[in-house]
Amino acid sequence: MPNTYQKIPLPVIKRLPRYYRHIVALHQNGVETISSKMLAARLGTTASQVRQDFNCFGGFGLQGVGYNVQLLVRELEKLLFSGGELSAVLIGAGRLGRTMAHFLDVQAKGFKLVAAFDHDPEVIGRLLGNVPVQHVENLVEFCKEHTPQIAMLCIPEKSAADLAPLLPELGITGVWNFSNYDLSANLTGIAVENVHIGDSLQSLGYRVHSPAE
Amino acid sequence: MPNTYQKIPLPVIKRLPRYYRHIVALHQNGVETISSKMLAARLGTTASQVRQDFNCFGGFGLQGVGYNVQLLVRELEKLLFSGGELSAVLIGAGRLGRTMAHFLDVQAKGFKLVAAFDHDPEVIGRLLGNVPVQHVENLVEFCKEHTPQIAMLCIPEKSAADLAPLLPELGITGVWNFSNYDLSANLTGIAVENVHIGDSLQSLGYRVHSPAE
DNA sequence: TAGATTGTTAATCGATTAACAATC
DNA sequence: TAGATTGTTAATCGATTAACAATC
Numbered sequence: 001m002p003n004t005y006q007k008i009p010l011p012v013i014k015r016l017p018r019y020y021r022h023i024v025a026l027h028q029n030g031v032e033t034i035s036s037k038m039l040a041a042r043l044g045t046t047a048s049q050v051r052q053d054f055n056c057f058g059g060f061g062l063q064g065v066g067y068n069v070q071l072l073v074r075e076l077e078k079l080l081f082s083g084g085e086l087s088a089v090l091i092g093a094g095r096l097g098r099t100m101a102h103f104l105d106v107q108a109k110g111f112k113l114v115a116a117f118d119h120d121p122e123v124i125g126r127l128l129g130n131v132p133v134q135h136v137e138n139l140v141e142f143c144k145e146h147t148p149q150i151a152m153l154c155i156p157e158k159s160a161a162d163l164a165p166l167l168p169e170l171g172i173t174g175v176w177n178f179s180n181y182d183l184s185a186n187l188t189g190i191a192v193e194n195v196h197i198g199d200s201l202q203s204l205g206y207r208v209h210s211p212a213e
Numbered sequence: 214m215p216n217t218y219q220k221i222p223l224p225v226i227k228r229l230p231r232y233y234r235h236i237v238a239l240h241q242n243g244v245e246t247i248s249s250k251m252l253a254a255r256l257g258t259t260a261s262q263v264r265q266d267f268n269c270f271g272g273f274g275l276q277g278v279g280y281n282v283q284l285l286v287r288e289l290e291k292l293l294f295s296g297g298e299l300s301a302v303l304i305g306a307g308r309l310g311r312t313m314a315h316f317l318d319v320q321a322k323g324f325k326l327v328a329a330f331d332h333d334p335e336v337i338g339r340l341l342g343n344v345p346v347q348h349v350e351n352l353v354e355f356c357k358e359h360t361p362q363i364a365m366l367c368i369p370e371k372s373a374a375d376l377a378p379l380l381p382e383l384g385i386t387g388v389w390n391f392s393n394y395d396l397s398a399n400l401t402g403i404a405v406e407n408v409h410i411g412d413s414l415q416s417l418g419y420r421v422h423s424p425a426e
Numbered sequence: 427t428a429g430a431t432t433g434t435t436a437a438t439c440g441a442t443t444a445a446c447a448a449t450c
Numbered sequence: 451t452a453g454a455t456t457g458t459t460a461a462t463c464g465a466t467t468a469a470c471a472a473t474c
Contacts, residue, residue, distance in 0.1 A: 013416050017409070210221075275474065
């Protein structure tokens, strides 16, 4: 089916988790049907955007009626979680890395921590969940054997820059990047999600300081 | 000077920390001058964008020559850090909260952790840096007395929803929000920076799963 | 002076919002 | 049938990119 495919804009994809959270909440409150207008009001957006977004995936709604909440839950779960559990390796088991690995493993749905790596003897051997931190020199062999899909990068910029070119060879298909190194530009065929908490905080500082608006 | 003011677009503000990082690196490498073209290449963006962005703050460059790196460092530091150190309180001293408070206090420039609050007896009394976790019932009084500027929200969605309307009264001018509750819509006059790590991970999952692109 | 590169205006692109015919 | 609300096309808005005159 060539040319049938329609690219989903990234902004839409990034809104999916938020839709999902709100729809699940509605479902738990026993709401059975919701209009784009009411959903938009909850989310602080416009009814147009809700309809446009849902229609990227092919109209879940019923004209004159609205959206069936249960169906919406199912469709969003299909979008977000079908395809099975994703296995993740942590690279950099410092404080931030350990916290994020715990988050992924325990609080997030659809992900599993399968290994953790560091070069600091202080943290090697330490347990994250039931995964022990290994020396990073084992990383290549581990990936060859277990083919994890996700790499969590919680290492300094310099180390990330060194590691980046290796990622495709390791078979990694998604990177959750907490390092300052900007991966997006340098990788193709690998999904990258950058979480630059330092930048985030700095930009907040600017806005608090600046007289503007 | 009415109407002279020109609003800086949020996307530009969010790029400032990244410019700053790269410019500092150049400065440390002894680079004295850089053109928008070369800087853009480093950043993976366009020369046009670099020039447009810098010109929001009034041309730091010299036609025919480029940008003086040292001057750029100074100007960006003026933008990002002038106005003095910002004091921050942590609300929610769980694992994520403690990690982020540590980051803000120790790794980030221009911020200082001055208090931490929770309601869990398990963590109350515990030290973060040299700040002990207090019971959250002390929050209002603490803010009245010490007027911290930043609140770090590391609490569940429900608690954040309850807390949100209080923030203006507390004199908070910036929120670094790690809760799922979407503050942006509900606050005016307070800068909000949302870090939705759960959403971030979920959207990565979608992109890894989806056949697209 | 000639070459380079900025500051700034104009053109393009994409995302958001509005409008409305289709239809439950 | 009338009212409501979607799916979808059109209009608007803002951000990014391109172009070029100003000027070092």
